[in-house]
Amino acid sequence: MTAIAVFRPNDDRMTHAVSLLEELGVEPIADPMLAVEPTGAVPREDADYTILTSKTGVELAAESGWSGSGTICAIGDSTASSLDDHGYAADIVPDEFSSRGLVASLADRVDGTRIEVARSDHGSSLLTDGLANAGAYVHETVLYRLVRPPEAGVSSERIDAIDGALFTSSLTVEHFLDAAQERDSREAAIEGLNNAIVGAIGEPTQKTAEAAGIAVDAIPKRADFETLARTVVDDIEAQEKRQTRYDATPR
Structure with missing residues (x-):
């Protein structure tokens, strides 16, 4: 059976990812x-615009008793859905689910306004710099830190059995390679991924992977996990069909 490595946090996101891949x-x-x-x-709570960039950020903001401030912006549909689940409403969701997409959506309306960006400690400077360049006064609140779990790295031990991999952020690429390095298998892990179909959720993740020597085969048109997973599975199936036709060609 086709095997795909998935690197989501070990919470309901991983549960959903595993269920989706099994369905596929x-x-x-x-x-x-x-x-x-x-x-x-x-x-x-004194901002004209507040930006949330993840489901986790929304959950932590809600747990803190945050009452909401100004126009609320979500980086994508999953963040917007989480806002709705916690009693908030996303006023703005960009067409492109990324920091670049948020800047493009807000740049012509934020000159002179106060913007609060609430996110992890690994948020892209593209967002804060882009909004500042548009004339906004930008404040960033770090709601959580993203760390590598000590048990991470089982996929690098099974690298020869992996047909695909799903990277959802630059940090997942970095942590994968760090975990492989601790097992003295970084080069083997990179080689194994280059024999598989690697999916990256967006351009920043792609650039991080390729800078480390990992070829990225698939970037979804829509930057969400389900689209990423379906894109990689479709690419693997297409590759397998091409190989089957090649093997059946008379020589």
Whole structure:
């Protein structure tokens, strides 16, 4: 059976990822590369715009008692859905689910405004710099830190059996390679991925992977996990069909 490594945090996101891959008829190799460490910080409540960039950020903001501030912006549909689940409403969701997409959506309306960005400690500077360049006064609150779980790295031990891999952030790439390095198998892990179909959720993740020597084969048109997973599974199936036709060609 086709095996695909998935690196989501070890919470309901991994549960959903495993269920989805099983529905798609492949074997998930669950290897959580991220764990959440809340900081206890609370988003400011005096902003004209507040930006949330993840489901985790929404959950922590809600737990802190944050009442919401100004126009609320979500980086994508999953963040917007989480806002709705916690009694908030996303006023703005960009067409492109990325920091670049948020800047493009807000740039012509934020000159002179106060913007609160509430997210992890690994948020892209593209967002804060882009909004500042558009004339906004930007404040960032770090709601949580993303760390590598000590048990991460089982996928690198099964690298020869992996047909695909799903990277959902630059940090998952970095943590995967660090875990492989601790097992003295970094080069073998990179070689194994280059014999598989590697999916990256967006351009920043792609660049991180390729800078480390990992070829990226698939980037979904829509930057969400389900689209990423389906894209990689479709690419693997297409590759297998091409190989079958090649093997059946008379020589």
